[in-house]
Amino acid sequence: MIELTDVALAYGERPVLNGLNLRLEERRVGVVGSNGSGKSTFARLLNGLLLPTRGRVTVDGLDTRTHAREVRRRVGFVFQNPDSQIVFPVVEEDLAFGLKPLKLPPAEQEARISAVLDRYDLGAYREHPSHHLSGGQKQLLALSGVLVMQPAYLVLDEPTTLLDLRNRLRVARAVRELPQTVVAASHDLDFLRDFDRVLVFEDGRVTVDDVPNAALSRYVERMQE
Numbered sequence: 134m135i136e137l138t139d140v141a142l143a144y145g146e147r148p149v150l151n152g153l154n155l156r157l158e159e160r161r162v163g164v165v166g167s168n169g170s171g172k173s174t175f176a177r178l179l180n181g182l183l184l185p186t187r188g189r190v191t192v193d194g195l196d197t198r199t200h201a202r203e204v205r206r207r208v209g210f211v212f213q214n215p216d217s218q219i220v221f222p223v224v225e226e227d228l229a230f231g232l233k234p235l236k237l238p239p240a241e242q243e244a245r246i247s248a249v250l251d252r253y254d255l256g257a258y259r260e261h262p263s264h265h266l267s268g269g270q271k272q273l274l275a276l277s278g279v280l281v282m283q284p285a286y287l288v289l290d291e292p293t294t295l296l297d298l299r300n301r302l303r304v305a306r307a308v309r310e311l312p313q314t315v316v317a318a319s320h321d322l323d324f325l326r327d328f329d330r331v332l333v334f335e336d337g338r339v340t341v342d343d344v345p346n347a348a349l350s351r352y353v354e355r356m357q358e
C-alpha cells in the first residue's frame with residue numbers, strides 16, 4: 134500500500150500540493166485535474182522522484198525519504214514524455230538496460246523482453262533505433278521498459294496522450310490485466326472509467342475522491358462552472 138500522511142510540497146517558495154492524506158489500497162487509482170493542478174508532482178512523490186516538503190510518503194511501510202532505492206524497485210514510473218525515459222539507441226538495448234540490476238538468468242531476460250515486445254507489437258522494431266519510433270510507439274516502449282522489470286506498483290503519468298485508438302485500447306487492456314497496483318494520472322477520462330477509484334486534483338488538493346462514475350461526473354461539472 135502507498136500512503137501519504139499530511140503531505141505538502143512546494144517548489145521553492147511556491148506551494149503546489151497541500152494537505153494530502155491518502156491510503157492507496159485499490160488496484161487501479163486514477164488521477165484527474167486541470168493543467169497545473171499538481172498531478173505530475175503527486176505522481177513523482179509516489180516513487181520518491183520528489184520528496185515532500187512536509188509529511189511523509191510510504192510504500193509498503195518504506196519511507197520514500199529513507200528507503201529511496203527499495204521504493205524505486207517497487208514502484209515503476211512511466212513519464213509523460215517517453216524521450217525522458219528511453220536512454221538507449223536500440224529498442225532491445227533499452228529494455229535490457231533496465232533489467233541489468235536484476236541480474237536475471239539470460240533466458241529469463243530474453244523471455245521478458247520478447248513477451249513485452251510482442252504484447253505491444255514492437256517485435257519488428259527490436260533492433261531498430263529507439264528514436265525512429267513514432268510518438269505512440271515510444272510511449273509503448275517507455276511503458277514496456279518499466280513493465281519488463283515487473284515492479285509491484287506502477288505509476289503512469291499521462292500514459293495515453295500520444296496513442297491512437299488501437300494503442301489506447303491496448304494500454305487500457307494491459308492496465309486492466311496487470312497484476313500490479315496502478316496509479317495513473319490522465320486527461321483521458323474514458324481510460325479511467327473502469328478504474329476502482331478516481332482522485333480529482335484542484336490547486337494541489339484532492340477535492341473529490343470517489344468511484345470513477347461519480348468522481349468523473351463531478352469533475353466534468355466543475356470544469357463547466
Ligand SMILES: Nc1ncnc2c1ncn2[C@@H]1O[C@H](COP(=O)(O)OP(=O)(O)OP(=O)(O)O)[C@@H](O)[C@H]1O
Pocket residue numbers: 144149166167168169170171172173174175
Ligand atoms: N520543477 C518545477 N519547478 C517549479 N514549478 C514547477 C515545477 N514542476 C511543476 N511546477 C509547477 O507546479 C504546478 C503543478 O505542476 P504539475 O506538472 O504537477 O501539474 P499537472 O497537474 O501534472 O499539469 P498538466 O495536466 O499540465 O500535466 C504548476 O503550476 C507548475 O508550473
